[in-house]
Amino acid sequence: MSSSRSFVNPNQKYERVVVLVDMDCFFCQVEEKLNPELKGKPVAVVQYNNWNVSGGGGIIAVNYIARDMGVTRHMRGDEAREKCPEVELVKVPNHREKPDTSRYRDAGKEVADVLQTFTTLLERASVDEAYLDITEEVQKRMDNITKGDGQVDPNLLVNTFAVGYEHIGDFIREILTSISNNGEDEAESYEDGLDSSTIRKSNFKLLVGATIAGEMRSKIKEVTGYECSAGVAHNKVLAKLVCGMNKPNKQTVLPLKEIPSFFKTLPVGKIKGLGGKFGEDICEMLKIKHLGDLGKFSEEELQRRFTERNGSWLYQICRGIDLECVTPRYYSKSIGCCKRFPGRNAITGYNTLKHWITELVTEIVERLEKDVEENNRQPKQSVISFTLEINGEDVAQTRSISITSIDQESLEQVMTEVLKKNIDPFFKKNEAAGLLNFPIKFLGISAGKFVSIEKKTVTLETMFAKQALKASTTAVKDVKVSSAQENTLTQENKKILKENLLEKMFEKQALKATLKDEDISFAPGCSSTQENKSLVLEKQSEDFKEKPTEEVNSKGKPSFFKNFFIKSKNDEKVDESKTINSEENHTTENDSKIKEDDEETKLKALEDWFINDHEDDEEPNLPVYKNEAERKALEKLYEIQSTIDGNESFDLEKEKITLKRLLELKATNENDISVKSNKNIELNDISVKSDENSEINDISIEIVENSELKNKNDISVKIEENSETEFPLKIDENSETTNNENFPLKIKENSEPKTNENIKTLFEENPKTQKSFVKCDQCGKNIVDNDKAVQSHKDYHTALNVSRDQREEFRQELKNKILSPKQTPPAKKAKLDTTISSIKTFFAKPLDSEESSVDQQPCDECGRLIDVDKLAEHADYHFARKIQIEMNSNDIKMVSKNKKLQPKGKGKDFKSGPSVLTFFSQPSTSKSTIH
DNA sequence: ACGGATACGACA
DNA sequence: TTGTCGTAT
Ligand SMILES: Nc1ccn([C@H]2C[C@H](O)[C@@H](COP(=O)(O)OP(=O)(O)OP(=O)(O)O)O2)c(=O)n1
Ligand SMILES: [Mg+2]
Ligand SMILES: [Mg+2]
Numbered sequence: 001m002s003s004s005r006s007f008v009n010p011n012q013k014y015e016r017v018v019v020l021v022d023m024d025c026f027f028c029q030v031e032e033k034l035n036p037e038l039k040g041k042p043v044a045v046v047q048y049n050n051w052n053v054s055g056g057g058g059i060i061a062v063n064y065i066a067r068d069m070g071v072t073r074h075m076r077g078d079e080a081r082e083k084c085p086e087v088e089l090v091k092v093p094n095h096r097e098k099p100d101t102s103r104y105r106d107a108g109k110e111v112a113d114v115l116q117t118f119t120t121l122l123e124r125a126s127v128d129e130a131y132l133d134i135t136e137e138v139q140k141r142m143d144n145i146t147k148g149d150g151q152v153d154p155n156l157l158v159n160t161f162a163v164g165y166e167h168i169g170d171f172i173r174e175i176l177t178s179i180s181n182n183g184e185d186e187a188e189s190y191e192d193g194l195d196s197s198t199i200r201k202s203n204f205k206l207l208v209g210a211t212i213a214g215e216m217r218s219k220i221k222e223v224t225g226y227e228c229s230a231g232v233a234h235n236k237v238l239a240k241l242v243c244g245m246n247k248p249n250k251q252t253v254l255p256l257k258e259i260p261s262f263f264k265t266l267p268v269g270k271i272k273g274l275g276g277k278f279g280e281d282i283c284e285m286l287k288i289k290h291l292g293d294l295g296k297f298s299e300e301e302l303q304r305r306f307t308e309r310n311g312s313w314l315y316q317i318c319r320g321i322d323l324e325c326v327t328p329r330y331y332s333k334s335i336g337c338c339k340r341f342p343g344r345n346a347i348t349g350y351n352t353l354k355h356w357i358t359e360l361v362t363e364i365v366e367r368l369e370k371d372v373e374e375n376n377r378q379p380k381q382s383v384i385s386f387t388l389e390i391n392g393e394d395v396a397q398t399r400s401i402s403i404t405s406i407d408q409e410s411l412e413q414v415m416t417e418v419l420k421k422n423i424d425p426f427f428k429k430n431e432a433a434g435l436l437n438f439p440i441k442f443l444g445i446s447a448g449k450f451v452s453i454e455k456k457t458v459t460l461e462t463m464f465a466k467q468a469l470k471a472s473t474t475a476v477k478d479v480k481v482s483s484a485q486e487n488t489l490t491q492e493n494k495k496i497l498k499e500n501l502l503e504k505m506f507e508k509q510a511l512k513a514t515l516k517d518e519d520i521s522f523a524p525g526c527s528s529t530q531e532n533k534s535l536v537l538e539k540q541s542e543d544f545k546e547k548p549t550e551e552v553n554s555k556g557k558p559s560f561f562k563n564f565f566i567k568s569k570n571d572e573k574v575d576e577s578k579t580i581n582s583e584e585n586h587t588t589e590n591d592s593k594i595k596e597d598d599e600e601t602k603l604k605a606l607e608d609w610f611i612n613d614h615e616d617d618e619e620p621n622l623p624v625y626k627n628e629a630e631r632k633a634l635e636k637l638y639e640i641q642s643t644i645d646g647n648e649s650f651d652l653e654k655e656k657i658t659l660k661r662l663l664e665l666k667a668t669n670e671n672d673i674s675v676k677s678n679k680n681i682e683l684n685d686i687s688v689k690s691d692e693n694s695e696i697n698d699i700s701i702e703i704v705e706n707s708e709l710k711n712k713n714d715i716s717v718k719i720e721e722n723s724e725t726e727f728p729l730k731i732d733e734n735s736e737t738t739n740n741e742n743f744p745l746k747i748k749e750n751s752e753p754k755t756n757e758n759i760k761t762l763f764e765e766n767p768k769t770q771k772s773f774v775k776c777d778q779c780g781k782n783i784v785d786n787d788k789a790v791q792s793h794k795d796y797h798t799a800l801n802v803s804r805d806q807r808e809e810f811r812q813e814l815k816n817k818i819l820s821p822k823q824t825p826p827a828k829k830a831k832l833d834t835t836i837s838s839i840k841t842f843f844a845k846p847l848d849s850e851e852s853s854v855d856q857q858p859c860d861e862c863g864r865l866i867d868v869d870k871l872a873e874h875a876d877y878h879f880a881r882k883i884q885i886e887m888n889s890n891d892i893k894m895v896s897k898n899k900k901l902q903p904k905g906k907g908k909d910f911k912s913g914p915s916v917l918t919f920f921s922q923p924s925t926s927k928s929t930i931h
Numbered sequence: 932a933c934g935g936a937t938a939c940g941a942c943a
Numbered sequence: 944t945t946g947t948c949g950t951a952t
Contacts, residue, residue: 004940026952047935058934060952074934092936101936126938126952276950309941334938342933383946398946446937 007323013234014202014256017209018326019132020231020239021115021216023108024248026128027061029226030107031090042066042087046077047099057091064248096359098339102367104128107226112330114223116657118216123329129243131236132216133326138208145208152207156214159250163242164258168210171255175203194256202256206232210253217251235322240272259320263292271317282306282314294318331375336446337363338385346389346439350427353440354416360445361411368406368447378406379447384418387442394441397422406447415445 008016023029027045032038042065046057057077069084080087092099108127116122121133144150154172162171178200213230220228230251231243238259242252254262268291269279283289285305286297294302295318303311316322337360347353372378382403387396399418403411419440420426428435 022952048933060935076934099936105937128952273950278949307942332938336937338936340933340935345933396947400945444936 004327006325006327008325010321010323013321013323014198015205016133016135016234016326017138017205018233018236018239019134019209019213019216020125020236020243021111021130021132021213021220021228022230022240022243022247023111023128023226023228025061025063025067026108026226027092027104028063028090030104032063033107033225034103035090038088038090040065042069042071042084043090044071044075044077044080044087045090045092046080047092048094057089059089060092096363098337098359098363100363101127107224110224111220111226111228114220115216116330117219118212120330120657121326121328123326124332125240129240131239131326134209134212135205137212138205141208141212142204152211156211156218157207158214159217159246160210160214161246161250161252162258163245163252163254163262165255171203171253172207175200175207178203199255199257202234206234206253206255210251213251217249234320236324236326237272237317237322238320241266241270256320260292263295263318263320264290266291268294278310291318331377331450333450334383334446334448335364335367335371335379336383336444336448337367338442338444338446341439341441341443346441347443348436348439350434350436353419353436353443356443357412357415357419358408360443361408361415364445364447365406365408365411372406372453375450376453377450378453379403379450381447381449382411382414383444383446383448384415385442385444385446386419386423386440388423388438389441390438396442402449403447411445 025043028043031045032043043063044059044066045061046059048057059071059073059075059077059080062071062073062080066080066084066087069087071080071083071087075083077089080089092101093103094100104127108124111128112122112124112130115130115132119132119134119137121136123131125131141150145152157168157172160168162168165171165174178196209232213232217228217230220226227249229243229247229249231239231241231245232251232253233239233242234254234256238254242254246252267289268283269275271279271291273279274282282294286293288294294314297305297315299312299315301311302314305311306314339356339360341347341356347356368379380402381400383398383400385396385398387394389395399422401414401418403414423436423438425437427433428437
């Protein structure tokens with residue numbers, strides 16, 4: 001997942017409602033909850049709380065009472081005591097000689113669980129904050145309000161503030177006034193085409209959004225006991241910005257039309273992303289201080305002065321526009337731990353090193369084990385970080401390595417070996433064994449690139465998946481034949497296809513539930529043939545017949561998928577299926593719905609297909625699928641089923657969330673899907689039904705070819721939604737229908753605080769994913785915003801960076817460096833330029849637009865189908881990879897790159913990091929050099 | 932040079 | 944699909 005961020009369409013710039021919820025002095029609250037005696041007292045949380053010894057211990061959280069007395073983050077324990085003698089210094093629990101922050105992670109998860117109750121379109125941004133896109137819920141409520149059965153409850157707005165207004169009441173009043181005026185007076189046209197109608201709409205959305213934020217916060221308080229603040233705006237950056245304006249236990253909305261005046265005095269550094277060096281550079285270079293000042297510059301100029309990407313971003317941000325999506329993410333992408341060994345604490349002996357490796361690995365294994373249990377996933381990559389002191393200078397390195405097992409022993413070994421391999425010489429020469437040549441001042445290990453756990457039954461799934469997919473393609477063909485010459489499936493046919501396909505698939509899955517894991521003879525990942533698998537399957541069927549185990553669905557608890565699809569009534573057709581499904585028959589009896597004859601026929605055809613093993617039928621011109629793709633896609637469905645069916649008690653709401661998380665997790669595994677297909681295969685709008693026949697909204701699993709891609713080899717599985725309604729306050733200037741009476745907003749008087757039940761649907765989805773393009777920062781080309789396409793393009797640039805010439809060159813450079821460690825910072829730069837230009841010539845080749853050319857050819861290296869006109873580019877990718885791997889594996893010494901960061905006296909974090917070893921030092925602004 | 936631990940995304 | 948850097952909590 002290269003370009004992980006995605007963006008909404010610009011026409012959505014004021015359409016979304018985004019909430020940022022941030023816990024108030026979070027760690028303090030956690031500690032106060034744990035030890036209620038602390039409540040009401042000034043509290044600060046410290047790490048390494050040795051204040052009695054050396055005055056040490058850094059403060060990382062301060063509650064609001066202590067803040068009032070001047071205690072701040074980054075102070076030491078004793079400094080805090082000076083400011084506030086009564087301050088309670090609570091220390092982060094120490095485990096294994098290092099602080100352990102898991103209690104805060106757990107607490108953060110509690111909060112996220114509450115928030116996820118409102119929408120799964122939630123992005124956890126840190127341990128104590130999350131973004132939520134509540135556009136749909138807002139829309140829904142506004143629709144209800146329009147219909148007359150919804151109201152805005154002012155009780156939910158008691159702690160709400162609106163930027164630019166003294167009281168939230170003023171804001172509400174103004175909304176009402178503007179409505180009654182019906183836009184006649186104000187021909188106010190703002191620069192961005194901000195007309196009064198847009199503003200009214202925006203205000204309304206934000207106001208409704210604020211009530212939802214109020215519900216969220218009170219629910220959090222109710223469930224967890226923690227207090228938090230929230231920001232409500234049209235995008236993430238603004239929501240975050242505004243959240244911090246009123247704390248604690250408050251929320252703030254940012255009305256659209258307040259933005260310009262607000263930005264006029266807003267320091268640039270307040271914007272997320274501009275709080276560091278970049279923000280300083282901006283102010284320095286442009287001689288500005290406030291965000292609004294950026295508005296004077298053209299986009300082109302900003303791009304020229306900074307980068308294309310950043311320039312555009314700044315151009316938009318200073319106008320209050322931020323199109324970045326709230327990307328659903330509940331899980332963290334990596335889990336890691338680390339420790340510094342500053343000063344004379346540096347590790348100098350091998351035994352000490354082993355000790356700390358053990359400590360760190362113990363911790364990460366512990367956390368990973370918990371993670372695998374909770375989240376059903378496993379990391380496939382580990383990153384080892386370490387900092388050496390070389391010639392008095394700190395030198396940091398990281399190495400990544402793929403891992404297959406995550407036990408203590410192997411991770412310790414991995415870590416040890418990585419260190420040994422990358423530190424040369426590792427031991428001091430001519431010294432007693434066990435003394436390290438370079439003191440180690442920092443150690444870290446983290447795990448990432450998670451994949452969901454492979455189940456033993458995966459091979460069965462594979463078979464089902466294949467059959468199902470094949471069935472789908474067959475059906476596609478059949479349907480098409482019967483429905484004239486249409487190029488695409490009719491909705492009707494699609495529906496038929498989906499229902500039957502999935503139904504049959506899940507029927508067969510019932511078999512799986514009867515199988516013991518041990519019965520499955522072929523190991524996961526082993527490449528047994530389809531024939532083998534079929535054999536195994538049949539064998540199991542027999543076994544099952546003889547000893548019908550009662551464990552299958554025996555608990556009588558409702559199974560989420562039991563009534564998922566309407567069952568067909570003609571199971572009798574199928575011998576094997578019948579056997580297989582006999583146990584499940586009871587689930588069919590209470591099903592009422594009957595299929596139409598027409599569908600019935602088609603269903604039979606489908607079933608027939610399933611009954612017979614079509615593994616070897618070759619349909620010369622039929623869509624050809626590629627194993628992994630379908631397996632993964634349908635495994636997703638399977639996993640949903642097995643997870644849900646395995647649950648003790650059935651809670652629909654919980655299941656929905658589980659489902660969503662599964663989809664999120666699975667989605668992270670889908671990066672490598674490659675499918676070749678001639679036709680559009682769409683499985684849309686699979687509707688999921690609960691036992692109570694209540695519809696779960698908006699879950700759809702879509703397997704669709706992206707017809708816009710040249711590479712017709714992308715399968716995407718995404719969650720999509722159906723949004724329909726349009727803004728109820730649509731005030732047509734030409735129309736007279738809008739008057740105060742019709743106005744949908746009613747202020748409810750004297751109402752009880754709303755409870756969460758008032759939120760009807762807790763299961764909203766994100767707006768339809770828009771197709772979009774991303775512009776390559778390096779060459780400016782527009783790339784389809786698709787992981788594969790983008791990555792492929794990036795790979796091209798990677799290749800550019802690593803030519804043979806360059807490898808030779810820096811090998812030479814390397815030797816020089818090794819021989820004379822302290823050298824030539826300025827000379828480096830000159831050298832670099834020539835390097836780059838040599839690369840350019842080396843790779844001189846035309847870069848066409850990515851459009852056109854349908855022909856593809858399998859890559860010799862990886863077998864992937866590549867557009868012929870992209871083969872060269874693709875080959876470069878492999879080339880680069882090889883070089884990179886070679887460089888990594890060989891004991892090539894790195895070039896030491898001088899640090900160049902200055903404290904800047906910014907009051908922010910300003911530790912000057914260690915200098916870093918890099919393969920090639922690059923000028924910081926070299927992007928434009930490569931073209 | 933006890934101002935730490937942790938996580939994420941951009942870039943080359 | 945690696946490693947460094949910046950930024951953030
Ligand atoms: N440099 C930092 C910043 C924060 N945190 C931890 C402690 C905080 O409690 C928690 C959340 O960070 P916030 O920035 O949200 O700060 P608080 O929640 O403590 O206070 P606020 O009420 O201002 O959000 O993350 C940390 O360990 N190190
Ligand atoms: Mg906070
Ligand atoms: Mg925070």
